[in-house]
Amino acid sequence: MELTLLLLLPLATGLLGAVLGNRLVKPLAVLGGLGTLGLAVGLALNYDTALGGSQFTVDKLWVKPLGIHWALTIDGLNLALVVLTAFVYASVVVACALREQENPRLFYFHLGLGASAVLGAFLAQDLILFVLFFDLMLVPFYFLVGQWGTGDRVGATTKMVIYTLAGSLLMLAAAVATGALTASHHGQHVDFLISNLQRLPLGKGTQQWVFLCFAAAFLVKMPAVPLHGWLKDAYKSMPLPVLALFSGVLSKVAAYGFLKLALPLFPDAAASFQDLLLGIGVLSIVYGSALAFTTNDARLVVGYSSIAQLGFILIGIFSLTSDGAQGALLQMVNHGIVTVALVLIVGVLASRAKGSEDLGSMGGIAMGAPVLAVVFLIAAFANLAMPASANFVGEFLILKGVFDSVTVVAVIACLGVAMAAVYMLRAYIRAMHGPDTNGVEQRDLSLREALPILPAIALILALALSPQPLLKRSEGPATAAVIPAAKAANIDPIQTATAAQGKR
């Protein structure tokens, strides 16, 4: 029941605001954002870590003739991601409320619908329900980009939707096929509950094409190279707070999908495509980083660095080791928080540089804006996985997992760590330091600007000090997620995991 409430709260407040009119829309949205965050944090605090497993479970037959359940749960795998989503949504709503929006009623409605859909995707325990929310996520963002975006927004949003839905629709067919083919393969009726499907794996040949359909959907959403074609235009035209929500959590749904669905349901296929996915991950790291340090657009630095970071997460998952998967989970949370901070900072920087987001038109702000400089530096350091940051722990675990499993990949991926330092520091230095040749406005963070950014910075610091609680909760489920696939690939995730435990 709590989970249904959590899921519907952003949508309900958005809808209510849209109906009740312009004056109430902002307070309602902020209330919805903070309420969602409070509810999520409350659930996280009440989650019994010692007990583990699925808690607060809701399971009702929703569409009886098709066997689709309204099944939601919180377990170690999605707990942190649900809180992350609520946190990002709250920050974004606050950031939006502090600026003026055209047509606010529909804007907040779409934003709420987007948040509800993301929460739904994280909480769903039914394959079709997951696919439904995964597809639903796209609809509000289609409008948010197309109606409130800048530049060639219609072209950008159309491109984004067509790219993403190409994958999603294939996934829809594959998901339905999974249920139907499982039934015929095992000669018994099954519904679409993930736990039930997991018990009855498909035949090897079928797994392969079904897995590829799922992978296509997730890789486009992340996005991974070479399926990232939609990213540049969409990122360029998205309003900044919307971009924070989009980049902060939507890409995580895709990575989470690999851990939650693709590996446990299609272990044989995951094992046989391990090299392909690792290759795509490494390519994303290298190519994403290269793009990030050649672009002059502050916003795109964040966007391209996301490609690289998601590449790390991808190889962590497909190392098929417990360490890799745990690192990937931790990194998803880290990246979500850091992205929110960075995207909002880009907005602040642009407001100082006469609205331009070009790094070339910035520079020399640091002297006049020490707080902004510190805040940006913390976010930048976190993003480049400076030792002592939680990102460092995440990347370390990922690299360790990959090293144990496919050493070559780890070696190349290490390059990515160095490249991250290059593009992040380059962006920081060009934006903040150097001579002020462009007549940049020397003004520090105002309270209004700081309000949505500071919680993210505080969270980055908190996680840096103690990533352990997060890791402890995710260890069991992350290991369980990779075990079937690791078995199929003849990798022993447990042994490497316990070995790592000893060293830690």
Next chain:
Amino acid sequence: MIAAIKAPLIDWSALAPFTSLTVGAVVVLIAGLVGSARLRSWLVPGLALVTLAVTAVELLSRWNHPKVIVSEALRVDNLTVTLGLLCVGAAAFAVILSLRSDTEEGVGRGEYHSLLLFTTIGMLILIAANDLVTIFVGLELLSIPLYVLCATELRREHSLEAGLKYLIVGSVGSATLLYGLALIYGATGSTSLPKIGVAISDTGALTDPLLLAGMALAIAGLSFKASAAPFHQWTPDVYEGAPTPVTTFMATATKAAALGILLRILVGPLLPAVDDWAPVIAVIATLSIVVGNFGALGQDSLKRMLAWSSVAQVGYLLAGLVVATSLGIGALVFYLVVYAVMTLAAFAVVIENERTSDDGERLSGFAGLGRRRPWLAGAMTVSMLSLAGLPPTGGFIGKLAIINADASGGWMWLAIVLVLGSLVSLGYYLRVIATMWMTEGSAEKTPVVKQAREIVAVALLAAAVTIAAGVLPSWPLERAQDVGQTVISSR
């Protein structure tokens, strides 16, 4: 002596929907002769609506009371009730949508509404047909008034052209069907559907080339009416040319009737021949999906776009028919109802936009509609999202049900075709949404005409039902599967 002559037993209560419609059609025709134009303008549509409402109630009372009537010529079962209600509902909405259109200038109010009711009787007979002869009678009674209805805007060249085109192509379709029915009769020796079924399973007429040829011609003839590719060429021109309320009626009810009888024949007596006809239907479905979706791309006329899109939608529906199980038929019936509702929403918006602006039927007439009239644009958006098969709409659930049936029935490739077709369809559905919400209207047009509340209400109601079917699909899906069950068990 006299006592020995027995009057034929007529089950008046089961026949009631047909008789009430017939009586109503005649009364409406006479009411059209009333002298006062003002009285006429509300009396005629009012009587038509009353007739349709009475028919709907009578149909509803037959739910779960299957009965074969009129010397086994008609079968009133759950399929008849469901699709009959759909057709009656579509006719009622057509009446509401044409309240403000100036039919007086054309054929006259009485004639217009009477023709509409006669078409509806034809549909009811066609759906309920239990005999080859009844099928043909129903089809002709459906078609001939429709030819005239297409041409009711006498002053407009396109309307006349549409009527003529529909008449010619429709006649070819009818002739093809008739020829097919004759061959089936020749192969099995009976015109009664159940007896044909018995003949096929008893005598092994399955391999009879006469039967196969008859089946192929019958499928082709009905495909004309349902506008499935490659028998769809008339669709865009006729949909564009006909008065929009009539187009709405054709796009929803005619399709339901044609698919209903196709379902009854194929899954009824011809079920033993499923291995022969299923691949044919699968090919027609694939062609419809491909041709319809690519044809709709780049259309600047909304009515033409919806015509092409309806071709594609028939493809999705036929993909459900291929799987001749209660799962597949349930999916088909559910999607058919959802399709009718979302199409109704789209056409209602088109009609309202046509009334209030000069180029209302063109895509450009929709620019900035989201700003000018958000509710109207909202209804259109829901309809487009549902037609494209995105959640949380009935269109999503309907496609899901069809894909589920295909995957369970071993037609996975057809499910993939359906999915890829939906992807292409985004190219034109999203274009409409983008035009409404994301482009500025060309200078604020002052609405010359007053907004029509009843049309907006129809659009909003249809949009709400579309969403409801996507959020709470259990009940309608179960009823649809009941229908599927009765069709299969009625063999």
